[in-house]
Amino acid sequence: MSTLPSLSALRAFEAAARHLSVTLAARELCVTPGAVSLQVKELEAALGVQLFLRRPRSLALTAEGADYFATLRTAFRLMREATAEITARARPAVLTLTCTPGFALQWLVPRLGGFEARMPGIDVRISPSNRRMDFAHDGIDLAVRHGFGRYEGLVAERLVDDELVPVCSPALAAGTSLSTPAHLAGFTLLHDEHRHDWPLWLEAAGVPGVDATRGPLFVDSNGAIEAARAGLGVALVRRSLVHRELAAGTLAVLFDQGVASALAYFLVYPAGVLERPAVAAFREWLLAEAGRA
Template sequence: MPVPLRAITVFHAVARAGSITRAAEELGVTPSAVSQQIQTLEVGLGTALIGKVGRTIVLTEAGERYFEMIGGGIDQIMEATQRIQGFRTVTTLTVRATPSLSTKWLLPRLAGFIDAHPDIELRLDGTNEPTAFQKESVDLEIRHGTGGWPGLYAEGLVEESFRPVCAPALAASGSLAPDDLPRHRLIHSVKSQVQWAHWFKLAGVTPAARWRRLLFDRSHMAIDAAARGFGIALESDLMMGGDLQAGRLVCPVETPPRVTLVTQWVTCPPDHLRHRKVRVFLDWIRQERDAWAGERARIV
């Protein structure tokens, strides 16, 4: 029996959203209407495409293969339709990133992306919670971690350099030796992959068993606290580059140990890379990353 094109596009929406309810909202119909279209498609194809695990829907093996085969074609149809309409249709791109990266690095640069892509409505979701892509309507995540998440495309954003920083009123640039630091209040980003104990070991310093501490669970708060003169923070130049360039922060150690690490990763399911909105955002963030890396040599 012929399979209605409407049923195929409804299945594509459900598979992409990972939810019948969310797909129904996107399509402007009821969940029961979506379920009926899926049933029509399954009867026409002679195989089950969607199953349930508890309250969560999952694609069957046949459903995954079918979604993979039709995905590119449906995306091309949608893009062609938008071009004929003069891009009057707004496409929403949802990007999830940590609050610190969102505030300190992404937000100051977003104007360029927004101006270059007026057809894309950007939603920036600032949270540390990792995305469950099968359950959430998130297109792309910039995830804090060590990389290597099974089943996800992961691209390191940039190699970061970690160094001590403080307000210039607390200590001038290059005015302290590494073993001077334990005498000051040290600001800790408790979720950072680079901690003071590791830095002191690299610097050949054995601090006292106890020292004055101020702890934050967000890097942007630790950076702002250091800029206000509360103490000395150990932070990434990716997060605090703007504060260093503006002179709100300086590195009080003349030759600090070199500590470099990739902690931010652009991630998504591989099939999301087919979507034009994801590809253009990836191209943009790579350009911004490269431009920032070129400027980094001038950060004092």
């Protein structure tokens, strides 16, 4: 049985042959050029063949060196792939989802503990942003987007339907004359980034004479919801985002008039991403949670 050369000598030769440069090989391996040259010479002595043609300012492989390099390059690639695979098994699977801050805080995060208890080996990372992020450039696996469900080149599955409802604190609802939508003319209207929602709702409710443009504007629905809870006015929000507050009694829905919207929250992703078991498992759980909601 032939004795294998040292691994360090083989690494030095493979790097030098790949770069055709002792200097670049040394930089990659974090050693000196002299150390690479010495290891390659020791390898040549052990094999009894010349691997390089050494010229004053260049390096070239001999025929034997080229054949040996082709085999070693494949062997090192296989070792790198095997190492990456076995270390990946030891790490938790990671997936990244982006959604608006309002959807993250009001809908997703309160439910996420159920998924973590069910699939503790999957690390879900949420990237809340009102910016539409790029899947490849931003390293995103899944996205929850608010829109009509038309996203070119992507799969879009309807997740949560939308219904706009006016809400306020129970104290404000009980202590004032908010018995009909027309009474909103005397109250502060709270807006999130969708300032067009109040005109839409008032038109559907058949309420004239209410200035839908007045009132503070919040960056996202979280601010409008918190302001409504604090009794600062009436917010028009998506029912799906205030289920906890309504169930706990910290918010109350005013009137029976809701406005169904053609908009909805969609789960959006590139088709190939479901080949990863962790992503497929999270998608299945997310759709099931939306169905229960």
